[in-house]
Amino acid sequence: MSGKFGFEMKAGIDVVEVDGGGVKVKVRPNLDTGASVSSDGVEAKVGGVGFKVGKVTGFSTPLGNFEINFVKMFDRWQGYHVGFTSQGFKSLMNCIPSSVALNLPKAIPNPVPDVEYHGVSANDHEGNLLLRPLFKQFKNIYEIAEIPDHFLSVTVAYRDRLRDVLLENVPVQWGKKLVRYEETDEGVWVNFDDGSREFCDILVDASGVNFPVRKQKIPELQINDIGATFVVANVVVPKHLIDRLIKVNGNSLIQKTLGLNGDSTLIALRLIPIEQVQNFKNKNNSDELHYRTMIAYFYSSELDNEETEKFKVDDNNPASVVEHVKNMI
Known part of the structure; x- marks a missing residue:
């Protein structure tokens, strides 16, 4: 897992991350903040907040009005342990409902x-x-x-189980492989190798330097x-x-x-x-x-x-x- 790619967004739009744990996140319109995703897991930054599935750092704002209403994940090998500091755990507790918090053990x-x-x-x-x-x-x-x-x-957490807890009651789909994307004035069409397509407002490259999105967007990119x-x-x-x-x-x-x-x-x-x-x-x-x-x-x-x-x-x-x-x- 190498490389990082981020983006900034305003409230009221969806996010789709493909192949690296594809995620479509909807932020309620009254939350006027930004978000980003990195290559190692799902990471969102909202109002000075940094959230990553498996590792949570840097939260500064409670997220009572942050809502994940739809998530799709494609071809993600789940594994590893992840560490939490007290700051990271506080961040996690600030952005999840009590029903999810009760299942954290x-x-x-x-x-x-x-x-x-x-x-x-x-x-x-x-x-x-x-x-x-x-x-x-x-x-x-x-x-x-x-x-x-x-x-x-x-402390040390089981990453795959943490993902299951955080995605409880969220629809998840596996087995998709991105081949190309198409940008339009309205958003982005994501094309998969099985001929299917998904539409999103923002497409996030979050699976490392060899991910097709990065190769298509920056073909001249050289790996150091x-x-x-x-x-x-x-x-x-x-x-x-x-x-x-x-x-x-x-x-x-x-x-x-x-x-x-x-x-x-x-x-x-x-x-x-x-x-x-x-x-x-x-x-x-x-x-x-x-x-x-x-x-x-x-x-x-x-x-x-x-x-x-x-x-x-x-x-x-x-x-x-x-x-x-x-x-x-």
């Missing part, structure tokens, strides 16, 4: 006492602690909104390769490995480990067992608990060309990328 579970540390830590490659700031802890997620801004606070590779995956991890991780790095929900070659690993997790898709048999031949974990690995792209590699890395072949990352880690 489905996506942002309450802390597990004496098990989870809702904070961030950094370690070196041997597990030596480099940084673990003091974060304000809380007993339930609604307490986050009461934490003063001068305290550090953070900064020489870095970022690999992210959702992983179901058995308990015995989580126990080893905690023993080495501690129980912070967000953990960063620095490597020896300018590389780094970021892990975000909740220490809450998940329902197992398949049983994992440990050495005692018994069912073992599993945890849903997000693992991100950042490294210099030059390492992709090491002559010592026993296999070729192909960006279009995820298996080769995974094997390469495992080899480097």
Whole structure:
């Protein structure tokens, strides 16, 4: 997920975001503010407010008169964990009705006492602690909104479940792929590969630098390769490995480990067992608990060309990328 694209809008118009979580948002006419959407999720800025599905930051105005009355989503892979600070959680609470707020624990579970540390830590490659700031802890997620801004606070949410909660009772459609758009005096026609069309006031490119909208609108755009590779995956991890991780790095929900070659690993997790898709048999031949974990690995792209590699890395072949990352880690 790379690149950002934003727009400003006034109240009383619709927004359609296609392919990257396509969204059509209607703002009531008496809300004279702006809105924007970025490439990583659905993001709206209203009256000095910044809202993104999965991450919420910078709200300054309660949104009692902000209404989402129609949403369409196309070809969106849902995953990852996302972090909330106290400011972000306050922003979220300010823009959702109480009926939605009551369901937030489905996506942002309450802390597990004496098990989870809702904070961030950094370690070196041997597990030596480099940084673990003091974060304000809380007993339930609604307490986050009461934490003063001068305290550090953070929690981890399940992004896909958060989206389900926020889109409850909102029609969602999957499986659409944009091929081109047509601008008119009245708005924009969006054409899909199945021959269907949608009309909107504003079309938002929100799926990265290779999205067809950007290629059509700015064909001369050049992608700046900064020489870095970022690999992210959702992983179901058995308990015995989580126990080893905690023993080495501690129980912070967000953990960063620095490597020896300018590389780094970021892990975000909740220490809450998940329902197992398949049983994992440990050495005692018994069912073992599993945890849903997000693992991100950042490294210099030059390492992709090491002559010592026993296999070729192909960006279009995820298996080769995974094997390469495992080899480097």
